[in-house]
Amino acid sequence: MKQSRRNFLKFAGLSAAGLCLAPATAAMASGGGTSKEGHAVVNSNSLHAKRWAMVIDTRKLNTEEAIEALAETCHHIHNVPTIESDQNIKWMWTGSYGEVFPEQENNFPSEDQEKHKFPLLCNHCEFPSCVRVCPTKATFKRADGIVAMDYHRCIGCRYCMAACPYGSRSFNFMDPRTHLDMDKINTKFPTRMRGVVEKCNFCVERLAVGELPACAEKSGGSIVFGDLQDPDSNVRKALRENFTIRRKPTAGTEPGVYYII
C-alpha cells in the first residue's frame, strides 16, 4: 500500500516536472486550483533551488573514458540516439581545452591542460540567448534557472542553435527513434520526433522526484550540483574553495556551469 502510494507520488511529481515537456497538460495540473481532480500532487521529495548550478572538477574528471561514461548514462536515460554524422545529437560530450575555452587559450599550455578532456553540456545560462530568440517560447527559463524545452511547441526553426554561443543544442534532422534501440529505451522519458531541437535539461525529471542529475550522481563527487543562491550550498562551497572559470564570459550569458581547472 505504502509502496504504491510512493509510486503514485513519484508519478505525479514526474507529471509536474513535465511542465517543460507538455505545458498544456502541466498548466492544467499545476494551475487547476479550482477543480479537485486537476490538482497536482507534487512529490514531497522533489528538490528545489533558487538557481540550480553545476561545478565540475576537471582535476578529477578529465579523461575521455570517464566523461563518455557519464554521457552514455545521460543519453541512455534521456533516449538520446547515437548517430554517426555531423547531424548527431549530444546532451553531454567531450572537448579539448581549446574547444571548450576557445578564447582563453595559452600559447604554451601545461601538459595537463593539453592532455585533459573537458565535459560539455548546456550551461543553463542566466541570460540565455537561446530563450531570447525563440519565436514560440518552446525554449524557456524556469524560475529555478533551468533552461527547459517544450518539444511539442518547437517549430524547428533552429534560431536557438544560431544564437547559442556554446553549441549546446542539437536538431533532430531525422527521426531519432530509428537510431534508438526501442526495446531498451527509458520508457519514463519521452522520445522526440524529427524536426525539433533538444539539449541537456539539467535532469529536471530527476530533480522532481528528489534525485540529482544523473551525471552528477555518477561522477563520484567530481560534479557537484546545487543552489547558487544559497551561500551554504555545496556549489557555493566548491566555488569558494577553488579557482573556477566559465565558458565564453564575453558572450554575456552568465553560464550556470563552472569548471575547476
Place this chain on the structure above:
Amino acid sequence: MLEKALKGGPKYWAWIGFLLLVIASGFCVYLGQLKEGMTITGLSRDVSWGFYIAQFTYLVGLAASGVMIVLPYYFHHYKKFKGMVIMGEFMAIAAVVMCLGFIIVDIGQPQRMLNIIFHPTPNSILFWDMIVLNGYLILNVVIGWTCLECERQRVETPKWIKPLAYTSIVWAFSIHTVTAFLYAGLPGRHYWLTAILAARFLASAFCSGPAILLLVVFLVRKITKYEPGKGAIGTLTTIITYAMCVNVFFFLLEVFTAFYSNMPGHIHPLAYLFAGSHGHHELVPWMWTAAIFAILSLALLIPPKLRYNQKLLPWSLAILVIATWIDKGLGLLIGGFTPNPFNEITVYWPTGRELMVSMMVYALGALTLTVLYKIATDVKRELGELTTPD
C-alpha cells in the same frame, strides 16, 4: 484583371507549364524532406542554417529594393519612374512570396508554424520579421493592385493610397533592417555581430535588387514591347552604381575593423572565406569570384560612357548580381557559422535535393512574377502604352 493571366499565347503557356513542372518536381523532393526530415540537406549540428535561409535573406533584399523606384516617384515626384512603379511593386510581391517559401521549407515542423502567432514572443526577432514581411506583402498587393486597376479604368487613384505608399517606403527599410537584426544580435557569431550589418544589407539590396529588376524588365521589353523609358533606366542604373559603391565600401570597413584590431574572432571567418583555414578552402574560389566581379561591375558602371551603353549594361548588371549573390546568398551564412563555437570547421555544402527544393521556391516566385507582369503589361497595352507584340 486576373482574367488577363488566363489569356496568352503558346509561348506564355509553355513558360507557365515549364514553371509548374519545376514546382511539381521540387515539391516531390520537398515531400521527401517532410518524410525523412532535414537530413536530406547538407546542414549539420554546427552549420544549422544554410542555402534556404541564405536565399531568404537575399530575396528580402530584392523585396526591399522596390523602394528605389517608389521613393523617388512619391517623395521626389520623379515622373520618369511612373511606368516602372508597378513593376517594382509586383517584383516585391514575388520576392516576399519566395521569402515566405524559403522560411517554410527551412523549418523542421512546418505544420506547427502558426505557433509563432499563437504564442507571440516580442523578444524574438523572428516574430517581428514575420510581421514586417507579411505586412509588406499586404501593402504591396493593395497598393499595386489598386493603382493598376485605377489606371485601367482611367480614374484617379484614391486618396488613401498616398499615405499607404509612404508607409510602404518606410516599411521597405524595416524589412531588411529586421532581417539583419536576426543575425546581428547573436553573441558568438562574429561575422554577423556587427552594427553595420543592417546598413550593409540595405546597400547590397539597393544595388542587387534594382539590377535584377532591370534585367527582368529588359526581358519583358523583348517579349511585350513594354518600354520603361531611357530616362528611367539611366536613373536606376545610377542608383545601382551608387549603392554598389556603398556596398563595397561597407564591406571594406568590416575588413579594416577585423584586421587592424587583430581580434581573432573577427578575423577568423573572413580568413576562412577568403584564404581558407585548418586545411579547408571550399569557399575561397567563390569569395574571390565575388570580389573580382564586384570590382569589375564597378569598373563597368562608374564611367558614364560604359554605364549608359545599353549593349553592355545587361552584362554589367549580371556581374553585379552574381557578386552580391555570392556575398549574401552563400558567404554570409557560412561565414557566420564558421568557425563553429568550438573554433573548429564543419564544412557545409548544399545537397542536390536541397537545391531542387530551392528551385521549387524560385519557380514559385517566377510564376507569381509572370502572372503579375502579364496582367500589368496587358493593362498597359489596352491603354495604348505598348505596341502589340508581333
